[in-house]
Amino acid sequence: MFQKKINVMGVANDNEFEFQKKFTLAERQLKYQNVINAVGEQKALVVVEKHKKSNIQSNTQVQQPWKIFAIDKTKNLAEFLHCIKLNAAINKQTSIFLYCNNTLLMLRGMLQLYLDDQTVGQIFDSQKNKEDNILYIKYSDFETFGF
Numbered sequence: 338m339f340q341k342k343i344n345v346m347g348v349a350n351d352n353e354f355e356f357q358k359k360f361t362l363a364e365r366q367l368k369y370q371n372v373i374n375a376v377g378e379q380k381a382l383v384v385v386e387k388h389k390k391s392n393i394q395s396n397t398q399v400q401q402p403w404k405i406f407a408i409d410k411t412k413n414l415a416e417f418l419h420c421i422k423l424n425a426a427i428n429k430q431t432s433i434f435l436y437c438n439n440t441l442l443m444l445r446g447m448l449q450l451y452l453d454d455q456t457v458g459q460i461f462d463s464q465k466n467k468e469d470n471i472l473y474i475k476y477s478d479f480e481t482f483g484f
Contacts, residue, residue: 352439354473355402356384365469372407380407381461381472385421388436388477393427410458414442417457421476436475437464 357365372382383406387393404424408417414435422429435442437460457472465472 354384354386356386356405356473362468365471368405369470376407379410381410381457381465382407382470383417383457383461383472383474385425385474385476387425388475391477393431393433393476393478408457410456410461412457413454414457414460415454425476431478433476433478436477437473440464442474 360368369382372380384403385406386403404421406417406420406424408420412420418433418435421427421435422431422433427433442455442460461472
């Protein structure tokens with residue numbers, strides 16, 4: 338109910354992650370296990386990368402193609418969105434949208450935003466990669482006035 342397929346919005350088919358290309362499955366599984374050993378099961382390991390068609394500019398000159406988060410599963414989607422913007426050095430006025438498995442993760446209306454938004458744990462449980470237990474998310478801007 339909070340998700341919308343993005344192929345109708347002209348931004349689909351970017352489900353390849355540089356993080357998965359750089360690290361083998363065994364290395365990714367080890368990274369996940371190291372995080373769980375350090376912080377416990379209450380955190381979700383999330384890899385966030387910029388969508389290939391995104392026009393978002395970072396406030397820093399040098400940027401890795403991905404950001405890794407060990408985020409509390411009880412945080413809601415709006416709080417996680419804020420964390421991404423801070424850590425990716427994205428201007429706070431810039432609107433970004435999150436995509437998981439080529440699906441747009443939707444926020445509820447602004448009045449209910451902090452009351453009943455999806456949690457990172459709910460998204461993690463339903464969308465994580467089954468092989469390495471990591472949640473992979475893309476972020477992008479959204480073309481408002483046409484494509």
